[in-house]
Amino acid sequence: MESTDNTPFTQPSEFNPVTAIRQEIERVENSNVVGMLRIKTANQTILDAATRPNPKDLYHSLWYEGEVCCLFADSNLGKSIFAVQMADEIARDQKVLYVDCELSDKQFQLRYYNPETGSRHLFPENFLRAEIVAEAIRAENYEENFFVNIEAAAEAVGARVIIIDNLTYLCNASEKGDVAGLFMMKLMSLKKKHGWSLLIIAHTPKRNMSNPITQNDLAGSKKLYNFFDSVFAIGKSAKDNRLRYVKQIKVRAGEYRYDSDNVIVYEIDPGDGFLHFEHIAFSSESEHLKSKDEDEDNTEMQNILELKNQGKSIRDIACIMGMSKSAVGRAMKKAEAKAAAQAQTNQSTTASKDRKGKKAEEQKSDNDTTLFKKEEK
Incomplete structure (x- = not known):
């Protein structure tokens, strides 16, 4: 007796090339995933990103899409x-x-x-x-x-x-x-x-x-x-x-x-x-910006120099003072120049006092000599 197969006939699903391509892309992408990381060559990264539109400027160049x-x-x-x-x-x-x-x-x-x-x-x-x-x-x-x-x-x-x-x-x-x-x-x-x-x-x-x-x-x-x-x-x-x-x-x-x-x-x-x-x-x-008066300026420069003397870096000083690194650098140069000028002034003042003192001693010596000669007569 001839056996019969009662399994219903199923029409093979129609091949969809778009779906097949998408599945192949997903397979390749997933094969390069390691844990939380997806790995691509730098060139492939650029090629993939180039297929997507550039971020749109949302508000006058201050904020862009995707940020x-x-x-x-x-x-x-x-x-x-x-x-x-x-x-x-x-x-x-x-x-x-x-x-x-x-x-x-x-x-x-x-x-x-x-x-x-x-x-x-x-x-x-x-x-x-x-x-x-x-x-x-x-x-x-x-x-x-x-x-x-x-x-x-x-x-x-x-x-x-x-x-x-x-x-x-x-x-x-x-x-x-x-x-x-x-x-x-x-x-x-x-x-x-x-x-x-x-x-x-x-x-x-x-x-x-x-x-x-x-x-x-x-x-x-x-x-x-x-x-x-x-x-x-x-x-x-x-x-x-x-x-x-x-x-x-x-x-x-x-x-x-x-x-x-x-x-x-x-x-x-x-x-x-x-x-x-x-x-x-x-x-x-x-x-x-508000103009700094001389006292504020001097206090700021003094604080910066004190932090520098403590061994702080320009980056650290900028963070502490709430300034940019370039502003700290300018303030340091200004403070050092001011300190050098003050030292020069102090040196000149000291030299001037020394000269005046020496001149006074010479004058006193001359007076003493004149007085001595008068007494001899």
Whole structure:
């Protein structure tokens, strides 16, 4: 009796060349993965990256797509005003999630409403503002939960640009190197995982307005600065309380355009329901710094020389004094030149006194001789 095979006939799946190529690419890429590391030749790295578009300038060369950027300034200089202004412009093209940990909804409303005219600023619909729900805060694992919530919120609304105001709510112990390092690694992880662009707003300790703004003015551990892709700061003009200036501190993508010789000068303008930074001009930072009086200058130079005599390096002195290394170098030269000039003056004074003393002794000797001769007669 002839046996029959009752196994149902299955039609072979149709060959898809695109899928096959994709699978082969994934196989090759995965074969070069060792733990957390993916290994490629430098040439292959360049070829692969060249297939992707270049990062887009998000806001006037201060922040680019795919960057973790930092904006810092002293209190009450308008950090949040400037950040909202950035979000307002970026949101004309894409969704922006602004995580506002600073202002209540009423405080936010008052900034963008003119009670005299009844006008209010109309933000793009892509501008999405989030604020903390006080009842949902839990002290346990607060920072970790905050990260999880931000990630979930951005994914829920489809935002790829996130602004967090401010750093304190994300990292309470940013001055500790290990904590700051872990915090920045989490931010970098979000950036790489989703291709997001993140702007973190931070504070600076009270600074000397006679000195230019440097990386040392960013509050917290140095690890924060080292991990950020780009950093810019807002300074207050010493010649006019209404003026602010923006200076680039760190740049990785794009051009280093707004350094100490070319800061962007703004005036804070309430407008008609839109509190914002009104661009006025470009100028050198030195035009907006407070002039040092002689006592301040002497004290600073004395402190620098004392630190140098203690064996501190120029880098260490710069960190301690809140100055750039080049500024410390100039101050050292000035202090040494002043000390040399003072030594020369002291030497000249001593020599002059010696000459006067010798002349007085010679005069006394002459007088004594004359008197002796008179007595002989």
